[in-house]
Amino acid sequence: MRVFLIGDVISQQGCDFLREKLPAFKRENQIDAVIANGENSAVGNGILPHSANFLFDSGVDVITTGNHVFKRWEIQEYLDEHPNLIRPANYPEGCYGNGYYLLDGGNWRLCVINVQGQVFMDALECPFRTCDRILSEVEADFYIVDFHAEATGEKMALAYYLDGRVSAVVGTHTHVQTADEQILPKGTGYISDLGMTGPILSILGVNPENIIRKMTTHLPTRFTVPDTACKLEGIVLDLTKQTGKCNKIRRERLV
Amino acid sequence: MRVFLIGDVISQQGCDFLREKLPAFKRENQIDAVIANGENSAVGNGILPHSANFLFDSGVDVITTGNHVFKRWEIQEYLDEHPNLIRPANYPEGCYGNGYYLLDGGNWRLCVINVQGQVFMDALECPFRTCDRILSEVEADFYIVDFHAEATGEKMALAYYLDGRVSAVVGTHTHVQTADEQILPKGTGYISDLGMTGPILSILGVNPENIIRKMTTHLPTRFTVPDTACKLEGIVLDLTKQTGKCNKIRRERLV
Amino acid sequence: MRVFLIGDVISQQGCDFLREKLPAFKRENQIDAVIANGENSAVGNGILPHSANFLFDSGVDVITTGNHVFKRWEIQEYLDEHPNLIRPANYPEGCYGNGYYLLDGGNWRLCVINVQGQVFMDALECPFRTCDRILSEVEADFYIVDFHAEATGEKMALAYYLDGRVSAVVGTHTHVQTADEQILPKGTGYISDLGMTGPILSILGVNPENIIRKMTTHLPTRFTVPDTACKLEGIVLDLTKQTGKCNKIRRERLV
Amino acid sequence: MRVFLIGDVISQQGCDFLREKLPAFKRENQIDAVIANGENSAVGNGILPHSANFLFDSGVDVITTGNHVFKRWEIQEYLDEHPNLIRPANYPEGCYGNGYYLLDGGNWRLCVINVQGQVFMDALECPFRTCDRILSEVEADFYIVDFHAEATGEKMALAYYLDGRVSAVVGTHTHVQTADEQILPKGTGYISDLGMTGPILSILGVNPENIIRKMTTHLPTRFTVPDTACKLEGIVLDLTKQTGKCNKIRRERLV
Numbered sequence A, B, C, D: 001m002r003v004f005l006i007g008d009v010i011s012q013q014g015c016d017f018l019r020e021k022l023p024a025f026k027r028e029n030q031i032d033a034v035i036a037n038g039e040n041s042a043v044g045n046g047i048l049p050h051s052a053n054f055l056f057d058s059g060v061d062v063i064t065t066g067n068h069v070f071k072r073w074e075i076q077e078y079l080d081e082h083p084n085l086i087r088p089a090n091y092p093e094g095c096y097g098n099g100y101y102l103l104d105g106g107n108w109r110l111c112v113i114n115v116q117g118q119v120f121m122d123a124l125e126c127p128f129r130t131c132d133r134i135l136s137e138v139e140a141d142f143y144i145v146d147f148h149a150e151a152t153g154e155k156m157a158l159a160y161y162l163d164g165r166v167s168a169v170v171g172t173h174t175h176v177q178t179a180d181e182q183i184l185p186k187g188t189g190y191i192s193d194l195g196m197t198g199p200i201l202s203i204l205g206v207n208p209e210n211i212i213r214k215m216t217t218h219l220p221t222r223f224t225v226p227d228t229a230c231k232l233e234g235i236v237l238d239l240t241k242q243t244g245k246c247n248k249i250r251r252e253r254l255v
Ligand SMILES: [Fe+2]
Pocket: A008, A039, A040, A066, A173, A175
């Protein structure tokens, strides 16, 4: 079974580029399932029904999110109605939406889990215990965790904690792809960050001058996404049904 | 001119591995200067005269550091006496040591600058203004900035801010090598993080069970560095003397 | 029923002053129960069996703590053996010690609950939900919550959340007594911070020059507690048995 | 010389209450100068020309601010044109407005300085050094510092650092008045926080249910200011012209 995981898709520019590249990539690489982080897919940050629909229509099977998921109130109802758009599972009980999705591929079932880190971020529930709970509740052939977190130490800690119990743990949120893709000792695939899908000449998708102004003046600054050449970053995982483990992990950057 | 930059060297294990690999690598790759981040080179964290000497004796020309530089009081005097061991330049005036070092290669002079980020870290002086100040004070053919910082956005912001004015900006501190090495539009080489030099099967150099225990119990936990196979991570930069700019950047991982 | 709550007792100086002042105060004010925060009662920070015993022997019935509770490993076993020394209840399950204590006064039972904030602090469990859980599990005439937290907004939010369901919510951790003691609309007594017990001319109990050096140089600095005149800060609560509510709250500062 | 310092004035409700109470209080207490923190005086947060004018017209001589000063772009030009509306002096050079104001009372000159803390806040310039710089630049009979900061330790550190060199250091930002008003050993008046001016039954001026919802659900939540009975909190300082020091400090709460 082969899964393609795509880093944070930024605004309409990222969505358009994904639509341009994804179909051929899926065909040529015999991808069985596509997961993309869409927490910044809306124009102006967050995610909207429009941008979620756009990603689904472009070939994404499951959309994960992160700390920006609730930025736009229009997504609240949509989250309840579209179980394959998920939000971090460690948000408090009773929140809109769900923290995992069971994708049924006919002869396999893949459980996609989204959790958020606690270091330098909002104090949600403990992501370690949240994963334990979901793993004990949901039966599937494969489990993939999108760990939306800032600190490399926390990302690796969850990956080692889940090693051998899930197919892969992939990081998102920093928007910078890391070069540490690997298979952990007990068979779990891992990368600290998938990277992002959006303008190459940008700071995490945003115009460099916006970020520089903000950081050097501390003045409120409007962020814009440049209309320049894009990249799509992610990883391809090969998973083995008998074991549920990862036998290959490969970084991708489409330009 | 060719420079080799090495990510955070962890404890005696990292130091020993560096000594094993560096000499041959320098010879085979015709390296003119070696810079390594040594803020965690001492056994038990921080940096000590012993570990600094060990790195210099192994072929490192300039040691940079970061937020752990002052962990051990034994390094205070050493910092004042060894100008090629530097600490972040944006520590307050009057601190031990210096924030940059001018390495004289005979027919070139390379200014190595160390600065620390402000996002999710201690509030030192503004790293943007600190770099401006040093660039206006120090004359050199090449300037390389080790930006010891947590947030990817801040790292890239400083790099774009200095683009065309320095030879390279390289990030350290997260201990995870990123896959975004690039030459920015105006000629500055860049990578968000060099990675680290120490045990491969570890979390940022530390035994995974230590970090997992700490994060899941919130109890004080003693960190140990496993005695297992190591890696050495960094980048090789090719710099052009006429322009002071970067014409090639290549990621390295020696195992 | 009358309870005396005492702010963070600092080192041996604070302990000695408490022993000097508490017995007469109890007698003169007809105090039925004494609760003191002891997370910094040990010489050199944290709490030790010695300092806990000293506080109990001086007339304290229940010791609460906070983020420093586990600083000294010697307290681990003691926590399990002395249920009237409690630690924040929102530490992960399985931690040493307990998060509440039921004090039996013969004709009344007082449940003392300790919880820790999440804003600007470690990401423990949600303190709101932790309190809900304990309130539903433990039957008592009175409930008093020591909320060890940094942010005033979070402290008041928990107090309003519990208003009418507990006798009082008192803040600790900032070591500065606030002037906002009040009875909330539904009958819960409240103060944002009890203050501290230790040297008057100090910064949160520590020598001012230590803190100033640390903040202006960012160098590691040894903290000492001055041997100068002390104060003991806290509040006296009058509670009504029929309702479990607070009918009087009075700030105290003994010098 | 007698100065009245007023804690953060919240929205139109706080402004109206200030206008109702201030004139009589000034007259009855022979107040020579009034300083109020206005960073949240606009309806919907921040400060606007309208709310600043309203405060000036109500008898405020100098308005200080804090981390919310730049929330509304409409205030930018106004800051440059009205030197008695100040913002934290440790914002980067070149920002709108000024960090201090010299109030001329005829037979005295009072320099009001505004600085912001670094702990748990944005990384502005070092507030200690910023104060040093202003004190060396500006000649006046009295200096009063509004230190807009979160952590009690940082507030007291600046006060002890400036003890004997300024007339008073008063904290703002936590919106909760502290009970630690005092005159430091070398003559500087001090309180950790002035408190606020706005609805009594609120959390820092905001409807309690808004804050509770935000903290327990982590969902974006609209904050409203209740239209209920208000308080005005602050302190009255008596200053001696010969020494520039404080000889009396008294907490006030008008209801
Ligand atoms: Fe994102």
